[in-house]
Amino acid sequence: MQLPIVTIDAFTDTPFSGNPAAVCLLPGPLAEEGMQLIAAEMNLSETAFLQQTGPTEFKLKWFTPEKEVDLCGHATLASAFMLYIEEVVDENEEISFDTKSGVLKVKMVEGEIEMDFPLLATKEESHPYFADNFFGQKIVGSASLKGNWILELESFHQLEYVEPEFHLLAMHSDEGIIITSKGNENFDIYSRYFAPNLGINEDPVTGFAHCALIDYWHKKEGKTKLNAYQASKREGDMRLELIGERVKILGKAVKIFEGFLEV
Structure with a gap:
């Protein structure tokens, strides 16, 4: 089976800077063990896995090379950026990501990705x-x-x-x-x-x-x-x-690579 995958540099508009994330839009369910193997193979700080559940709704999971994490900003930004530039979602539409940290709302605002994240108390x-x-x-x-x-x-x-x-x-x-x-x-x-x-x-x-x-x-x-x-x-x-108890994070991104994984 071939899985499409892209690499996107997040929190920058300059290639080869910012934080690279791999983003995989799944055609169907994939076991978490498979996601972890792919993340280890990509060997980036995070690999994001998306599964579409509605016109602008997606399940989203993040994996480092070693484990799943509860919250990741740059890979969420990269995921939204990919969905917009590949026209999976129209740039005027808000995206909802169902994650381990709840539902995260993301939208495009004047060329930037705006993410609505939970505040982390210190x-x-x-x-x-x-x-x-x-x-x-x-x-x-x-x-x-x-x-x-x-x-x-x-x-x-x-x-x-x-x-x-x-x-x-x-x-x-x-x-x-x-x-x-x-x-x-x-x-x-x-x-x-x-x-x-x-x-x-x-x-x-x-x-x-x-x-x-x-x-x-x-x-x-x-x-x-x-x-x-x-x-x-x-x-x-x-x-x-x-x-309040939420944080808006705004940043840019640029696509670097796209291809397919043989799994």
Whole structure:
């Protein structure tokens, strides 16, 4: 059987930057074991699997090379972008994705993909191992969230200099660690995300992490809108808006590859 698959760079409009995701629109049901094998073969931070259930309704699942995850921003953006550019769904229509994190609504707004995601609550507390510094860089604030930690560094320059030892990160984290800092005249906040226990040493641009980062920075500074930059080697950016218990995430995408898998 042949399965169509595309690779899309999310949170960017420049090829070979942002966060690449593989997107597979399934012609019918596929066992989760098969999805995991495909995700391992694609070896990207996430592979998204879509199954159409209505004109603009889809089941959506996300897999890293090692496990299924509950929420993924860039692969959701990539999935919606693929559905629009391949004209599976008209650009004027809103898409509903049925996921492990509930129904996610996504639409096209002036050339950008706007996603309606759940807010991820954070709790101010010190990390049991990385309490004062993170691989030589001073920590000035920290918070926990489900499966992850946020560590705030003094400046975006220090954030960019961090060179983690991934075996230590894996020992002292569940899913991963988000590092963040205040931004500059270009962006309100900077961040990076490390998740060796998910099979992703460093994720290029992470939508779900920003559902927690906007909670962290809102509690710290009261902001409800942020221009965010993720300072990985591939780099990417997004716009965030906090609305109650939801987060609107806006970003762009570009298609890189399309083909078929023989399964």
